[in-house]
Amino acid sequence: MANIVAIVGRPNVGKSTLFNRLVEERKAIEDNMSGVTRDRHYGHAQWSGKFFSVIDTGGYVTGSDDVFEAEIRKQVKLAVEEADVILFVVDCLDGLTDLDMEFANELRSTTKPLYIVANKADNREKAMMAHEFYSLGISDFDVYPIASASGSGTGELLDEVIKHFEHEGIEDPDADTPKISILGRPNVGKSSFLNALLGQERSIVTDEAGTTRDAIHTRYKLFGQDFIITDTAGIRKKAKVKEDIEFYSVMRSLRTLEESDVVIVMVDATRGLEAQDINLIALAIKNNKGVMIMVNKWDLIEKDHKTMDKIKVQMIERLGEHKWIPIIFTSVTEKQRIMQAIELAVKVFENKTRRVTTSKLNDVMLHEIEKYPPPAWKGKYIKIKYVTQLPTKNPVFAFFCNLPQYIKEPYTRYLENRVRENFDFEGVPVKIVYKNK
16 A cells, blocks of 8 residues: 655745655656746655655645646646645745645644644754644644755654554555656647546647646556556757756656666657657667557547558658658547557556566577578578577577578568568667677
């Protein structure tokens, strides 16, 4: 069972800094600008042998007409409902504000353990200023002055928080869970896809590009198998990235790609496969990830019965030697083929983890080699005697032969194509290596 701590409060009080302190890495973007965090953001932490999950939330604002503020309020309420312990973060420097009091009224009805955490108490004088927050009258516990930037006071706070956990928790519930990430340019429908799959507003969705900033991880169950699906910030060309926040968002997205098993590259049907999409695909292949292309907004295309095949052929031509990458056409708003898209991602993961027995591999591949043996080099004949799949996370096949140094790239491509034809490795980079026998 998971122990869950939610960090809530008004904007710019240091919630993301405290989140990063607890999970011991900079997972959430920190910036002095108000409203940087928008979606619920999860991480894992441990203290004194107790493991727990931490939820970072956006700053809670009332009475605002801003579309983001309204959506952030929904995300905060969901986090409070999900949590076992709530940390209400306030700011020692600003003191008690009207917004703190309004939010305190929202939390007054909760029966869950609630701690008031007075952040930015960098010295004794500032820590003394925390006493005014007792007047909120919403917590049965002491006000805890901390400095999340330096970690001062967080130990005493955590000593109290973990008393509410009846079990030790799980060190990392996501450790062995397959990870699928959704990447693409801004405003192609990544967050809408995640929300449609889950049937709830896990990520904030607006028509404005750049709505998602952090990488948003969500557990999802399909066919009896758990997955982590991650929504990421849209990735633009480096030259167009002007703000620090967008820069860090892109960095989080690229790190998510590196941590994934399968990458769904989402493409806007109205724009087609662009250079930035090709760059993302190349990066996924370089990192040995399973890859698929999800063409979204298919409902906006004027089409006949040949349009899909025509566009698919054009995309395959652009992919060049990577024609093994599967392509699916969807409309998230119309919920058209979205379940088939996630089924395809599951299939790509299964292909990535597939093991072919040595006996079957030799039966098939030695026959293919006999039909078309490697070309001789300077009068020397190359003989491949044996094939095996190496025990790696990605499909790597070792071909044992007498003169491995003389096998050229065209023949390697031939072997890769025969492996793909005989064993299903759609959507997965396959590596061929040669060893001397």
